[in-house]
Structure formats: structure tokens, C-alpha cells
Amino acid sequence: MPLPRAAQRQRGLALLFKFCVLVSLILVMAWSTASSADERDLVAKQTQQWLMAKYDTNGDSIISVDEISQKREKMFSYMDDNGDGRVSIDEYALLDAKKRALIVRARFTKLDANADGILTDEEYIEYYGSFGAFDLDGNGKITSDEINSDTSATSTQVATSPAPKCFLWLCVRSSAH
Known part of the structure; x- marks a missing residue:
């Protein structure tokens, strides 16, 4: 009613x-x-x-x-996976598992530079190794000044790496290389 x-x-x-x-x-x-x-x-x-x-x-x-x-x-x-108008703990857990799977896929997509579905050591190091290009003073932190700095190392890293397109936690790397 x-x-x-x-x-x-x-x-x-x-x-x-x-x-x-x-x-x-x-x-x-x-x-x-x-x-x-x-x-x-x-x-x-x-x-x-x-x-x-x-x-x-x-x-x-x-x-x-x-x-x-x-x-x-x-x-x-x-x-409400079964359409009964109620959400059970199992249905709620299923939704959480789907969210987690999306997050894992988004993180993997960020790392998989050539989009072949396989993560290599080189891709992993390339992605996480880029931190050093921005941490100009080597203190393990990236400041806004370091991000805004126009150094050749930073410019080269940005120019050679395809930029991922991100919305909140979901990032997609362009497949065109």
C-alpha cells in the first residue's frame, strides 16, 4: 500500500x-x-x-x-539479488564482493601498462618506480611544489607514461601506446 x-x-x-x-x-x-x-x-x-x-x-x-x-x-x-524485496546478509556480502572485485580490477588495470591481462615485474616497477621522478628531494614524500616543479625527470616520466583517466578510486589507462 x-x-x-x-x-x-x-x-x-x-x-x-x-x-x-x-x-x-x-x-x-x-x-x-x-x-x-x-x-x-x-x-x-x-x-x-x-x-x-x-x-x-x-x-x-x-x-x-x-x-x-x-x-x-x-x-x-x-x-536484492533474488528480487524478494529484502536484502539478506548473503546478498549484501555478494554486493561487497562485487565492489571489491571492481577495485581489484581497477588497480590491476593501472599497473598493466600494455593491457595484456598479465602483470610483469617491469610494469610493476615502472608504475611504482615513477614515485622517484616526483620525489625530487628524495625524502619519501611528494609535496605540491615537487608536483608543480617542471624538471626534466618529471617531464620525461609524464611524457613517456600514458596517463590514466581516474574518477575517485577507478582509473583506466589508455590502451593506445
Whole structure:
């Protein structure tokens, strides 16, 4: 039996409130790690783009209660593997396993430079060895100054390595070499 209109509205407002709290927490955590106003502006812009990509399903640059509800319902139906309207611990665990598999595949794709499905020692060293090209003072940390520095070592490393395209934790390396 569908909920009365007032109850649906109240439920939608509660959902919108939770969404706003989530966005606020994300922004506070991101801003706390940024050291300058420019970095905070960049983090805010990236967060906004991420939220729009995730929740603005109709592309109108506005996130509505309906879009949040649709996203939540879609996620629930994705978790409900057998379609009984309920999510068991086994179904939830299956979803977690699928997420983990995606993360592992994304990490492997980053490392597999020639995209042959096999990770070689050279590919592993090439990917993780690039750290040294950016850590100019050799202290084991990469600062924003080192990233922004235009040294020949950094320029050469960036020029010879295909840049992965990333969105949050998911990165894909171009197959064109």
C-alpha cells in the first residue's frame, strides 16, 4: 500500500536532509586536508562534480529528492539479488564482493601498462618506480611544489607514461601506446 502524500513528502525531506549532511561531511573532510584557499576551491569543485555525476540522473544540474530516491531504490534493487524485496546478509556480502572485485580490477588495470591481462615485474616497477621522478628531494614524500616543479625527470616520466583517466578510486589507462 503506497504511503500517503504527506508521509512521502516527509520521507523525501528526511532523505534530502541526510544527503545534505553527507555532502557537508565530505566537504569538511576534504577542506581539512587542503592547505590553501585554491586547493579548497579545487576540492569543492571536484566534490560538486562528483555529486552531480552520481546523483543528477537527468543532467539538469539540479539534484532533486526524486533523483536521490531513485538512486537509493536502484541501489536497493541491485542488492536484492533474488528480487524478494529484502536484502539478506548473503546478498549484501555478494554486493561487497562485487565492489571489491571492481577495485581489484581497477588497480590491476593501472599497473598493466600494455593491457595484456598479465602483470610483469617491469610494469610493476615502472608504475611504482615513477614515485622517484616526483620525489625530487628524495625524502619519501611528494609535496605540491615537487608536483608543480617542471624538471626534466618529471617531464620525461609524464611524457613517456600514458596517463590514466581516474574518477575517485577507478582509473583506466589508455590502451593506445
